[in-house]
Amino acid sequence: MSPLTENNKSDASSALKSATDDLHRQVEESIDWRANLGDLRAYQQFLTKICYFISPADRIIEEYFGVLESWVASRRTAAWAQSDLGELTAKYIGAAHIESCDDQPPADELYRWVKGPADAAGILYVLEGSTMGSLFLCNLACTNFDSSADAPVKFLSAYGKGTARRWQETKLWLDRFLTTEDEVATAVSAARRMFQIYGGQLSSRA
Numbered sequence: 001m002s003p004l005t006e007n008n009k010s011d012a013s014s015a016l017k018s019a020t021d022d023l024h025r026q027v028e029e030s031i032d033w034r035a036n037l038g039d040l041r042a043y044q045q046f047l048t049k050i051c052y053f054i055s056p057a058d059r060i061i062e063e064y065f066g067v068l069e070s071w072v073a074s075r076r077t078a079a080w081a082q083s084d085l086g087e088l089t090a091k092y093i094g095a096a097h098i099e100s101c102d103d104q105p106p107a108d109e110l111y112r113w114v115k116g117p118a119d120a121a122g123i124l125y126v127l128e129g130s131t132m133g134s135l136f137l138c139n140l141a142c143t144n145f146d147s148s149a150d151a152p153v154k155f156l157s158a159y160g161k162g163t164a165r166r167w168q169e170t171k172l173w174l175d176r177f178l179t180t181e182d183e184v185a186t187a188v189s190a191a192r193r194m195f196q197i198y199g200g201q202l203s204s205r206a
């Protein structure tokens, strides 16, 4: 295990980006975003899936970094999607159709492979990076919804105008946190798994 040299301090975030570019392109292109966000009913299903598979990932990030890193408490999490889901159901779809994350067993088994903080950092990379694409998806969703004016989009809006800045800060944190080649390799492998979970869950039927 050799520490990265001073010159290579930025290697973690660049390595994560280049080693997952193919999977990013895959989730961008292979998920039918128009179908997932085509109308409020589809959006309800989308939010339900997000709650299902992202909640355990949030718990892992909280477990490894919550105590040490104060910014973890202000992360965009599945709880934001749960809040959208509650509002959407109450306003537009009706209580008879409520689909809550609580209706399904937790997706913990998707993350049984997580063994340590570098794995958690790889998961964090994907979830925080996805806030960038969320802004695009937010526009797509709001264009598709008939009653878009008040549609709850807290999750898709991510950190709003602060999203790009926050992403830059997250990359700097990853560069400081992942300091050895082994840690970077572990985080890359975890990020690839996280992309695959994301793609698999959103491509599957509700």
Ligand code: HEM
Residues within 6 Å of the ligand: 013, 016, 017, 024, 027, 028, 033, 125, 126, 127, 128, 129, 130, 131, 132, 133, 134, 136, 137, 194, 195, 198, 199
């Ligand atoms: C149609 C959907 C999507 C679009 C249009 C999109 C677009 C983008 C854009 C424009 C960036 C910023 C690239 C840069 O600053 O260099 C980005 C970054 C990123 N996105 Fe997406 N994205 C989408 C979906 C997703 C999804 C579903 C995920 C997670 C599974 C994801 C994960 C990431 C990650 C990890 C990054 C950071 C890349 C880096 O290291 O700079 N994206 N995306």
